[in-house]
Every structure is written in C-alpha cells, then in structure tokens.
Amino acid sequence: MPIDPAKAIGASLPEQRFTWSSSDVLLYHLGIGAGSRAGDATDPAALRYTLDSDALTVLPSFGVVAPTFHVTEPPSLDMPGCDIDLASVLHGSQEIHVDGPIPASGEAVVSTRIAEVWDKGKAAVIVQEGVATTPAGEPLWTVRSSIFVRGEGGFGGERGPSTALPVPDRAPDAVAAYDVTEQQALLYRLCGDRNPLHADPAFAAKAGFPKPILHGLCSYGIVLREATALLLDGDATRVAGFGARFAGIVFPGETISVEAWDDGPKILIRATISSEDPDRDGAPVLADCYVVKR
Structure with a gap:
C-alpha cells in the first residue's frame, strides 16, 4: 500500500541540523526577485535584501528553505508509511511563524513530524509540522506544510478539513x-x-x-x-x-x-x-x- 496512515501519522522524520550565512540569504532574496526592478541597485529599501551590510534583513520565508538550502539532490520522499513518486507530488500549502527576526547567519536544528494524512479521493495530502530552534533550544520558527500526491487517494482515510480565507469584498488597499x-x-x-x-x-x-x-x-x-x-x-x-x-x-x-x-x-x-x-x-x-x- 503506497500510503499507510497508521504508520505515517505522528511519525518523526530525521532531525536536521543546518547552518546559513548572509550569502545564502542574499541568494534566496535574489531568487525571489529582490533587486530586479529599475532603481533597486541604489534604493535603500531594496538594498535591505540584496546588500551584505548591517542593514541586511531576512524575509521570514527564508526559514522555510534554510534547512535544505545546501542540498544538491532532488528532494527526498522517504517518509514512514508513504511510498510515493516525486513526479506525482505538488506542494499543497505552506505556513511559517517566526519567533523574532531571523538572523542573517546562524545555526539551528529542525524537528519534523507527519501531522496528518488526508484522503482526497483521487489524491492524498500529507501534512508535516516542524520546529526550528538554536542548538541551545531557543525557538526560532515553526513551519507547517502539505504536499498533494496525485493518484494516491482512495485508501479509506478521512478527507480532512475544508477551510477558506476569503479576501474582503472591496477594492484592495x-x-x-x-x-x-x-x-x-x-x-x-x-x-x-x-x-x-x-x-x-x-x-x-x-x-x-x-x-x-x-x-x-x-x-x-x-x-x-x-x-x-x-x-x-x-x-x-x-x-x-x-x-x-x-x-x-x-x-x-x-x-x-x-x-x-x-x-x-x-x-x-x-x-x-x-x-x-x-x-x-x-x-x-x-x-x-x-x-x-x-
């Protein structure tokens, strides 16, 4: 059976210890388009993302990728109770909540577990939760993500919640x-x-x-x-x-x-x-x- 919820839900994934530098932060910011507009090379606001100075500020979404930033192999799908094909996987959702500003360089450890497995009929959704801390145990950020696995539903599991966050019924600000x-x-x-x-x-x-x-x-x-x-x-x-x-x-x-x-x-x-x-x-x-x- 490709997905076995009894084995998957609650299972811990291998702990990840990682470091990051200001060069990693700068590359990430460039990867998401920072500094790409005309005038950004001299704009102090834009340079907060692209110049390795005391003003360098880390966009919190960097915390999502920091643990695997130096990985050069395709992502691993080696999870307890989940025998799935990378070609069938799409990212479903992503959340990050930071305990404070992320430093421009540092060292951390992230502990991750499989929180939920939902049966959507023609697909499965696997939800993971992770907590990143300093080596001394001080909290840095928490993440929650889901992957959508096409063709792996129908195993008789719960469908899961259906939630929505509508935007206001007025013109955007x-x-x-x-x-x-x-x-x-x-x-x-x-x-x-x-x-x-x-x-x-x-x-x-x-x-x-x-x-x-x-x-x-x-x-x-x-x-x-x-x-x-x-x-x-x-x-x-x-x-x-x-x-x-x-x-x-x-x-x-x-x-x-x-x-x-x-x-x-x-x-x-x-x-x-x-x-x-x-x-x-x-x-x-x-x-x-x-x-x-x-």
Whole structure:
C-alpha cells in the first residue's frame, strides 16, 4: 500500500541540523526577485535584501528553505508509511511563524513530524509540522506544510478539513505586479530545491506540464516580498507569519499580480496570473494567503 496512515501519522522524520550565512540569504532574496526592478541597485529599501551590510534583513520565508538550502539532490520522499513518486507530488500549502527576526547567519536544528494524512479521493495530502530552534533550544520558527500526491487517494482515510480565507469584498488597499524572469526557476533551484520538475523539460512532460514550472515556494517568497513592500514599508521584521495554499502553477516569463488588503492584525492577499493569454489571465497562484503582522 503506497500510503499507510497508521504508520505515517505522528511519525518523526530525521532531525536536521543546518547552518546559513548572509550569502545564502542574499541568494534566496535574489531568487525571489529582490533587486530586479529599475532603481533597486541604489534604493535603500531594496538594498535591505540584496546588500551584505548591517542593514541586511531576512524575509521570514527564508526559514522555510534554510534547512535544505545546501542540498544538491532532488528532494527526498522517504517518509514512514508513504511510498510515493516525486513526479506525482505538488506542494499543497505552506505556513511559517517566526519567533523574532531571523538572523542573517546562524545555526539551528529542525524537528519534523507527519501531522496528518488526508484522503482526497483521487489524491492524498500529507501534512508535516516542524520546529526550528538554536542548538541551545531557543525557538526560532515553526513551519507547517502539505504536499498533494496525485493518484494516491482512495485508501479509506478521512478527507480532512475544508477551510477558506476569503479576501474582503472591496477594492484592495494596494496592488503590485512582478514579472517572473525566464531563468527564475533555474536561479531559485540553487536555494536547495533541485526537483527536476522546475528545470528538466522531459521530467516536466512526464508530470503532465508543457514545460518546467516555477517552484511554488518561489512564488510564495515573491508574494510575501511584494506584500511586505506594499503594506509594511518593506520592513521584513514586521512579518510574524505567512501562510498560503498553492492554488495554481506559474510558468517562467509570466506575471504575478498581487492584491493586498490591510485587515487589522493580518494582511490578506490574492495572487493571480496577469497574462495576454485568456486561458491564463486571472489564473490563481496563491489562495487563503495572509501575512501576520508583528
């Protein structure tokens, strides 16, 4: 049986010890489009992401990728009770909540467990939770993520909750657009995600796509960076958490439109594709998307 919930749920994954440097942070920020607009090379707000100075600020989404940043092999799917194929996997959702600003360099350990396994009929959803701490045990951040495994449902498990976080029924408070570059996925994969789905045309075709797609976590970082610029004055230290459900794919060369609503303690976000192609224009990128303010 490819997925055995009895073995999977509650199982701990191998503990990961990792380090990161300011060079890793800078590469991550460049991978999610920081510094790409005209004037960013001299803009103090943009340079907070791209210059290794005392003003360097870490976007909290970096914490999601930090544990695997130096991995050069495709992601491992070696999880107790889960015998699944990488070509069948898509990122379902991602959350991170930080206990304080992430330092520009450091050392940490992350402990992860399989929290839930849901049976969606034609697919399965596997939910993982992780806690990152310093070697001394001081909390740094917590993450919760899910993967969507096509063709692995129907094992008789619970379907799981259906939740939604609608945006307000009014015009957004701020909007932005980011033009994804043709090489964006090739650059972002240097941040530790070597899944060939994002670089190898033959592998992408096997997975059912006409060409490689952008990493979901790259879109995730782009949207957080844009929302932070729109409603938090570009100050990443004001972000306490960020969560989203991956609602659609992005191809390199497309434009991600970001609409943001200031909703008190949170910023609510809608991210879609802006395209001249009527089949792609308005296609969702992230849904149930929010920033928790500090």
